[in-house]
Amino acid sequence: MSSDVSTTRERILQSTWSALLDGSTPRVRMSDIASSAGISRQALYLHFANRTELLIETTHYIDRVKDIDRRLARSRSASSGLERLEAYIDAWGNYIPEIYGVANGLMMMSVTDDDARLAWNGRLAAMREGCDAIVATLSREGRLSHRFTPLEATDLLCAHLSVETWRYLRDRCGWNQTRYVEVMQQTLKTTLLE
Amino acid sequence: MSSDVSTTRERILQSTWSALLDGSTPRVRMSDIASSAGISRQALYLHFANRTELLIETTHYIDRVKDIDRRLARSRSASSGLERLEAYIDAWGNYIPEIYGVANGLMMMSVTDDDARLAWNGRLAAMREGCDAIVATLSREGRLSHRFTPLEATDLLCAHLSVETWRYLRDRCGWNQTRYVEVMQQTLKTTLLE
DNA sequence: AGTCAACTTGACGCAGTGTCAAGTTTCGGT
DNA sequence: ACCGAAACTTGACACTGCGTCAAGTTGACT
Numbered sequence: 001m002s003s004d005v006s007t008t009r010e011r012i013l014q015s016t017w018s019a020l021l022d023g024s025t026p027r028v029r030m031s032d033i034a035s036s037a038g039i040s041r042q043a044l045y046l047h048f049a050n051r052t053e054l055l056i057e058t059t060h061y062i063d064r065v066k067d068i069d070r071r072l073a074r075s076r077s078a079s080s081g082l083e084r085l086e087a088y089i090d091a092w093g094n095y096i097p098e099i100y101g102v103a104n105g106l107m108m109m110s111v112t113d114d115d116a117r118l119a120w121n122g123r124l125a126a127m128r129e130g131c132d133a134i135v136a137t138l139s140r141e142g143r144l145s146h147r148f149t150p151l152e153a154t155d156l157l158c159a160h161l162s163v164e165t166w167r168y169l170r171d172r173c174g175w176n177q178t179r180y181v182e183v184m185q186q187t188l189k190t191t192l193l194e
Numbered sequence: 195m196s197s198d199v200s201t202t203r204e205r206i207l208q209s210t211w212s213a214l215l216d217g218s219t220p221r222v223r224m225s226d227i228a229s230s231a232g233i234s235r236q237a238l239y240l241h242f243a244n245r246t247e248l249l250i251e252t253t254h255y256i257d258r259v260k261d262i263d264r265r266l267a268r269s270r271s272a273s274s275g276l277e278r279l280e281a282y283i284d285a286w287g288n289y290i291p292e293i294y295g296v297a298n299g300l301m302m303m304s305v306t307d308d309d310a311r312l313a314w315n316g317r318l319a320a321m322r323e324g325c326d327a328i329v330a331t332l333s334r335e336g337r338l339s340h341r342f343t344p345l346e347a348t349d350l351l352c353a354h355l356s357v358e359t360w361r362y363l364r365d366r367c368g369w370n371q372t373r374y375v376e377v378m379q380q381t382l383k384t385t386l387l388e
Numbered sequence: 389a390g391t392c393a394a395c396t397t398g399a400c401g402c403a404g405t406g407t408c409a410a411g412t413t414t415c416g417g418t
Numbered sequence: 419a420c421c422g423a424a425a426c427t428t429g430a431c432a433c434t435g436c437g438t439c440a441a442g443t444t445g446a447c448t
Binding site: 019027046076108111112124147148152156158159162164165167168169172173175179183186187190 | 377
């Protein structure tokens with residue numbers, strides 16, 4: 001579109017991201033985002049059809065800025081299942097803090113808004129794909145615990161790495177990010193491996 | 195207060211519980227509850243100050259009807275830490291489906307409503323107390339994994355048994371209740387025990 | 389008959405989303 | 419330098435759902 005690095009659209013997306021990330025406001029309103037982007041509330045609707053679309057576009061913005069693909073590449077390129085698992089937990093676990101605000105926003109809108117639900121389901125499906133590939137590799141290597149089917153193992157891996165679990169341990173239990181990743185590494189290895 | 199088994203208050207609480215439990219309505223409104231209890235919306239406010247109070251009272255109603263204390267008693271009376279853990283996972287894990295609707299309602303209101311937040315934190319604190327007692331017993335017996343501090347072990351136990359994790363595995367992954375409890379039993383034992 | 393509590397009906401204020409209409413500013417093209 | 423379109427502003431409004439208020443109605447108990 002434009003080569004200008006600071007188009008209004010970019011500023012809106014950046015403001016949305018920031019507003020959702022700092023937990024100072026319990027519920028981020030359209031007017032909050034607007035004023036923090038330095039425009040009127042109505043101008044938001046010149047760029048995004050509604051709140052849901054704004055949140056969805058913000059997730060794409062974050063993906064672009066934070067280059068999630070490159071981050072997950074190390075997991076995909078690792079040779080052994082164990083290495084893939086470790087790299088994935090590291091990459092995804094450290095990505096959650098970046099997307100938490102928007103993820104939370106989408107999750108809450110999912111209750112009433114179909115578009116939000118679809119978008120959030122899509123994100124989860126993409127994340128699950130990564131988990132599935134890891135479990136498949138482990139299973140092929142015969143390293144997967146006999147306690148679960150591969151499907152269940154994928155479910156468990158996803159549940160452990162869910163945004164909800166991250167929030168629980170970080171927000172409610174006060175864990176720091178480094179320890180969260182460490183413990184997930186340990187726990188998932190003892191849980192999933194034979 | 196009253197010996198009448200079907201006071202309006204009881205009917206309201208029952209309706210609230212049912213309405214929140216069956217996931218047919220994405221967001222349960224005060225008017226939904228009222229009509230399902232066979233009264234006017236305004237009459238709700240003759241019995242409960244607001245939505246938050248109604249939800250809180252509903253949790254107490256469920257506790258009373260489902261006799262959660264008796265359910266958890268087996269865990270408290272078990273002699274070994276392992277037995278306590280198993281009994282607790284069984285009792286709590288099978289209690290979550292009962293309270294899920296109200297729990298979810300309180301969690302969502304917690305974003306904006308302080309009373310809801312306090313109430314939900316209270317419920318979690320009570321649940322955590324049980325987890326803490328189990329971890330303490332395991333620790334005393336020297337059976338707790340050296341990988342975490344007792345505090346971290348309690349956090350992990352709580353996170354595994356959280357309503358969010360239950361919802362993830364049941365709703366999103368389609369697990370059935372029996373398998374959920376089984377897997378939690380296995381997973382938590384391999385995770386927490388030495 | 390009188391009173392009191394429980395309940396109803398219908399109205400209103402409030403917040404937040406989304407829409408509409410009428411203006412103003414900015415900026416590129418000629 | 420001017421025109422016109424795009425971007426943006428201001429101010430209004432509809433809609434939903436919560437919570438409040440006021441004026442009735444009903445029905446049981448005395």
